[in-house]
Amino acid sequence: MSRASARPAFVLARGKAPLHRQIYDHFRTAITSGQLRPGDRLPSARGLAQQLAVARGTVDAAYAMLAGEGYIVSRRALGTAVSPALPRPAAGRAADERRVPPAARDETRRALRPFQLGLPALDAFPRKLWSRLAARQGRALSAADMAYPDPAGYGPLREAIAAYLAIGRGIICGARQVVITRGYQGALDLIIRTLLRRSDRVWIEDPCYHRAREAFETAGSALIPIPVDAEGLRVSVGVAHARRARLAVVTPSHQSPLGVALSLPRRLELLAWANDMRAFLVEDDYDGEFHYAGRALPALKSLDRGDRVLYAGSMSKVLFPGLRLGYLVLPEELLDAFAGAMRTGNAGAPVFEQRVVTAFMAAGHFGRHLKRMRGLYANRREALAQALTAVFGDRVSVDLQPGGMHLIMRWGRRPGDAGLALKARAAGLAVDALSRHAIRHRCGEGLLLGFTNVAEADALSLCRRLEHAIGGDLRSTP
Amino acid sequence: MSRASARPAFVLARGKAPLHRQIYDHFRTAITSGQLRPGDRLPSARGLAQQLAVARGTVDAAYAMLAGEGYIVSRRALGTAVSPALPRPAAGRAADERRVPPAARDETRRALRPFQLGLPALDAFPRKLWSRLAARQGRALSAADMAYPDPAGYGPLREAIAAYLAIGRGIICGARQVVITRGYQGALDLIIRTLLRRSDRVWIEDPCYHRAREAFETAGSALIPIPVDAEGLRVSVGVAHARRARLAVVTPSHQSPLGVALSLPRRLELLAWANDMRAFLVEDDYDGEFHYAGRALPALKSLDRGDRVLYAGSMSKVLFPGLRLGYLVLPEELLDAFAGAMRTGNAGAPVFEQRVVTAFMAAGHFGRHLKRMRGLYANRREALAQALTAVFGDRVSVDLQPGGMHLIMRWGRRPGDAGLALKARAAGLAVDALSRHAIRHRCGEGLLLGFTNVAEADALSLCRRLEHAIGGDLRSTP
Numbered sequence: 001m002s003r004a005s006a007r008p009a010f011v012l013a014r015g016k017a018p019l020h021r022q023i024y025d026h027f028r029t030a031i032t033s034g035q036l037r038p039g040d041r042l043p044s045a046r047g048l049a050q051q052l053a054v055a056r057g058t059v060d061a062a063y064a065m066l067a068g069e070g071y072i073v074s075r076r077a078l079g080t081a082v083s084p085a086l087p088r089p090a091a092g093r094a095a096d097e098r099r100v101p102p103a104a105r106d107e108t109r110r111a112l113r114p115f116q117l118g119l120p121a122l123d124a125f126p127r128k129l130w131s132r133l134a135a136r137q138g139r140a141l142s143a144a145d146m147a148y149p150d151p152a153g154y155g156p157l158r159e160a161i162a163a164y165l166a167i168g169r170g171i172i173c174g175a176r177q178v179v180i181t182r183g184y185q186g187a188l189d190l191i192i193r194t195l196l197r198r199s200d201r202v203w204i205e206d207p208c209y210h211r212a213r214e215a216f217e218t219a220g221s222a223l224i225p226i227p228v229d230a231e232g233l234r235v236s237v238g239v240a241h242a243r244r245a246r247l248a249v250v251t252p253s254h255q256s257p258l259g260v261a262l263s264l265p266r267r268l269e270l271l272a273w274a275n276d277m278r279a280f281l282v283e284d285d286y287d288g289e290f291h292y293a294g295r296a297l298p299a300l301k302s303l304d305r306g307d308r309v310l311y312a313g314s315m316s317k318v319l320f321p322g323l324r325l326g327y328l329v330l331p332e333e334l335l336d337a338f339a340g341a342m343r344t345g346n347a348g349a350p351v352f353e354q355r356v357v358t359a360f361m362a363a364g365h366f367g368r369h370l371k372r373m374r375g376l377y378a379n380r381r382e383a384l385a386q387a388l389t390a391v392f393g394d395r396v397s398v399d400l401q402p403g404g405m406h407l408i409m410r411w412g413r414r415p416g417d418a419g420l421a422l423k424a425r426a427a428g429l430a431v432d433a434l435s436r437h438a439i440r441h442r443c444g445e446g447l448l449l450g451f452t453n454v455a456e457a458d459a460l461s462l463c464r465r466l467e468h469a470i471g472g473d474l475r476s477t478p
Numbered sequence: 479m480s481r482a483s484a485r486p487a488f489v490l491a492r493g494k495a496p497l498h499r500q501i502y503d504h505f506r507t508a509i510t511s512g513q514l515r516p517g518d519r520l521p522s523a524r525g526l527a528q529q530l531a532v533a534r535g536t537v538d539a540a541y542a543m544l545a546g547e548g549y550i551v552s553r554r555a556l557g558t559a560v561s562p563a564l565p566r567p568a569a570g571r572a573a574d575e576r577r578v579p580p581a582a583r584d585e586t587r588r589a590l591r592p593f594q595l596g597l598p599a600l601d602a603f604p605r606k607l608w609s610r611l612a613a614r615q616g617r618a619l620s621a622a623d624m625a626y627p628d629p630a631g632y633g634p635l636r637e638a639i640a641a642y643l644a645i646g647r648g649i650i651c652g653a654r655q656v657v658i659t660r661g662y663q664g665a666l667d668l669i670i671r672t673l674l675r676r677s678d679r680v681w682i683e684d685p686c687y688h689r690a691r692e693a694f695e696t697a698g699s700a701l702i703p704i705p706v707d708a709e710g711l712r713v714s715v716g717v718a719h720a721r722r723a724r725l726a727v728v729t730p731s732h733q734s735p736l737g738v739a740l741s742l743p744r745r746l747e748l749l750a751w752a753n754d755m756r757a758f759l760v761e762d763d764y765d766g767e768f769h770y771a772g773r774a775l776p777a778l779k780s781l782d783r784g785d786r787v788l789y790a791g792s793m794s795k796v797l798f799p800g801l802r803l804g805y806l807v808l809p810e811e812l813l814d815a816f817a818g819a820m821r822t823g824n825a826g827a828p829v830f831e832q833r834v835v836t837a838f839m840a841a842g843h844f845g846r847h848l849k850r851m852r853g854l855y856a857n858r859r860e861a862l863a864q865a866l867t868a869v870f871g872d873r874v875s876v877d878l879q880p881g882g883m884h885l886i887m888r889w890g891r892r893p894g895d896a897g898l899a900l901k902a903r904a905a906g907l908a909v910d911a912l913s914r915h916a917i918r919h920r921c922g923e924g925l926l927l928g929f930t931n932v933a934e935a936d937a938l939s940l941c942r943r944l945e946h947a948i949g950g951d952l953r954s955t956p
Contacts, residue, residue, distance in 0.1 A: 030650045035650045035651070035652075036650060036652065037652050040640070040652045040653065041637055041640065041641050041653070042641070042644070043641050043642075043644050043645045044641075047641075047645055047842070047845060048644075048645055050845070051645040051646065051845075079641075112621060112622070112625055119625060119626075122621045122624050122625065123621075125624065127619050130619055131616055131617045131618070131619050132617075133616075134613075134615075134616030134617070134619065134830070135612075135613040135614075135616035135617050136613075136616075137612075137616065138609055138611075138612030138613035138614075138615065138616040138834075139609045139610075139612070139613050140609070141605050141608055141609050141612065143590060143600045143601075144590070145800050146600050146603065146798035146799070146800045147590055147597060147600065147798070147799055147800060148597075148794075148799045148800070149799075149800055149802070182660070189667075193696065198676075211822070214822045215822065218671065218822060316626075320624035320625070321624070321625055321626045321627075322623050322624045322625060322626070322627055322828060322829050322830075323828055324627070324826065324827065324828045325828075336504065340500070340503065340504065344689065344692045344693065344696060348802065349802065349828075350800060350801055350802045350803075350827075350828060350830075350831050351800050352612070352800075352830060352831060353828050353830060356616075
């Protein structure tokens with residue numbers, strides 16, 4: 001392969017400039033042209049020498065020249081990198097330029113901030129047990145695990161989920177109806193690709209989980225926002241205004257974000273509509289297992305005689321989000337269409353996580369963990385509600401639903417929740433504004449506070465931090 | 479819940495591949511997987527058209543394709559049926575035995591059959607070493623691993639890949655330009671969602687990797703098939719017929735499936751076109767590391783001074799497919815758009831696999847493994863080519879390219895490769911027909927045989943099995 005003009009493959013031309021000089025030129029050009037930026041890593045000298053089939057000393061010499069001229073720095077264990085002290089190439093991108101590793105750390109840090117919504121109690125997760133299972137699975141890498149996985153998911157996990165759903169959620173289904181997805185997002189992707197044409201009408205709860213809304217908007221669906229009241233989705237409004245829709249997306253157990261449960265009459269009304277119109281329902285049962293007052297409601301899917309419900313479950317809340325595993329229970333008539341879609345667009349989730357989850361379920365840990373978390377979350381919910389009342393007094397009211405993973409702190413109409421959420425976030429608290437979940441219908445002002453990841457002992461001090469950040473704005477409210 | 483005795487109803491996915499193509503795919507899969515067997519009846523074209531609410535002609539077109547390829551026969555009054563001349567699928571699999579776990583096992587078994595394309599040498603993978611690293615990572619589950627992962631990927635892995643690309647593929651990039659995807663499919667999904675509007679024109683190689691084609695068809699892109707010759711993609715044909723395209727998808731290292739390399743003049747021509755038109759190029763470098771005669775070509779991306787190339791790499795071939803990990807190197811100007819797309823549609827790959835790969839790379843195992851595999855594959859390639867010649871003699875010719883993971887066995891124009899591939903598959907050999915990769919331009923008949931997973935000691939006996947399955951049909955050919 002001959003060397004093309006300037007920024008080419010890294011091929012040394014024998015018999016031209018000395019080799020170390022060529023290596024030096026290569027990197028100097030990359031740095032001055034901005035292709036390598038301050039902080040970017042260079043290959044290790046040893047690795048590069050091997051690759052180029054030159055003596056290690058040749059690369060060392062080139063690196064020494066570059067270091068001597070201030071282009072690169074050696075950071076011992078961290079390896080060699082472009083000098084962070086160099087000026088940034090293009091002026092404009094200076095301050096806000098996001099290099100990778102800090103961005104990644106931010107992302108994680110953000111995910112772990114107090115009051116974060118939808119994050120299970122990471123501190124109470126049986127990590128040792130999990131790690132033991134993971135290590136055991138890690139030791140047993142089979143050829144089957146290494147090949148392309150079944151896009152529908154790991155068979156034994158599908159069976160374990162079907163068995164769990166019968167007991168835990170009142171859903172009777174065959175394992176072949178269960179397909180493993182990459183979390184709820186993966187499930188939505190699959191549903192959209194398989195069932196929807198652009199401009200198909202889709203009922204969506206208003207207010208709603210914003211990621212679901214985004215997914216359908218991106219797909220070009222015609223979203224029909226249906227208001228929610230104390231009994232959940234107002235099915236009659238949907239029927240009156242958009243009887244002919246292809247799909248409705250609902251959170252019957254604990255409406256997201258209001259937390260109310262869809263009442264039985266509404267459930268039956270919704271199913272009747274779907275049957276009449278041959279529409280489909282997506283039941284997003286993201287945290288149906290977590291119910292504190294009375295029994296958890298069985299899933300909408302358990303009432304689904306007409307086989308219209310696509311039940312979406314997730315391991316993110318009941319285990320942890322880093323798994324990126326969810327599942328769908330599919331109506332019989334959709335099995336082939338989804339099988340086709342999974343063969344093309346999706347090449348399956350990695351088997352390793354699925355094996356560990358299967359082992360966790362098979363040994364009975366899953367049921368025990370859910371039970372423990374229900375108890376823990378009940379206590380944390382109570383503790384956070386009390387702490388809020390203790391700290392804010394009658395300036396706020398606490399909207400405490402019988403289930404779910406967050407509560408809603410409310411006050412009057414002023415001040416707006418968006419500004420308060422911003423202030424709280426600036427103070428490192430991951431609260432969310434209720435109003436930003438609304439689409440067309442008002443749902444009032446409020447702050448959503450996840451309680452599952454707030455230890456009882458921390459509740460009071462965290463509420464004081466919150467008060468410190470936003471209490472001033474609330475003081476004037478009667 | 480019960481399934482109808484014959485093939486159950488299926489649902490066409492709207493807005494996906496053309497309807498006749500979906501119907502064709504449906505039955506072809508049913509036949510090749512053994513769900514429909516020789517002699518089984520298909521629904522009448524009229525009845526199926528009614529049931530699916532499509533035009534009768536749509537079903538007729540699909541049936542005509544199936545008949546043309548020998549899958550089905552029309553028997554007038556008796557209706558349409560799976561061709562009785564087809565070999566029975568592997569004995570012993572009663573049609574009704576399809577519960578989930580067997581399906582999963584089938585999937586895996588299918589993936590592990592001899593000659594499987596694109597499957598690295600699983601027998602030669604350093605499993606013990608990998609398992610040790612995996613077990614170590616499994617023991618150390620951190621809170622950060624449990625929370626929602628960074629959708630762009632695990633930072634240290636992005637750095638390790640950037641460092642590797644500099645050495646291995648001549649690509650100088652910062653880690654922030656590297657994003658982790660769920661294999662090449664995940665990368666394509668992301669590219670389509672981020673860069674393309676429906677009906678955008680996309681150059682695609684003809685013949686091409688069928689999954690890429692499917693992904694763009696599903697997205698409603700206007701695919702422009704560009705023929706391929708001994709120098710790779712005929713860029714001038716694309717420029718002449720569809721100068722205004724948004725994207726071109728190419729496999730410059732080893733064209734998929736023909737195996738030819740894109741010549742340097744063509745590379746420069748392609749880059750010049752992209753620069754002129756502000757189009758983007760997707761470089762699918764799925765197996766660029768595996769080159770046996772002469773040096774591996776540096777990536778197209780290494781010549782990309784205008785920053786128009788999205789370089790797509792995958793861990794499926796260099797490590798193993800079960801990881802479901804790939805990556806993209808993005809042009810600077812696309813970083814923000816992709817960051818946005820990743821936040822919505824994609825919630826990142828699980829961290830565990832990424833950590834194990836990072837550990838594998840950091841300890842230098844990756845480079846050593848690639849080097850070992852290059853040697854091993856060179857031997858297996860040679861052995862398979864010799865075995866084919868020994869067994870088939872001058873009835874066939876072997877098309878051996880200097881790189882890649884498969885070779886092509888060719889003969890005259892007759893018999894058609896689809897029928898031969900079907901027979902070989904029925905005998906448990908995962909050969910693929912060349913012609914089915916063609917879109918508009920003929921690329922001849924041939925069988926694609928993956929050599930990477932065929933041990934030298936097995937080459938001869940496997941070729942004999944192949945000869946047993948298809949040799950009779952080739953005998954008459956001069």
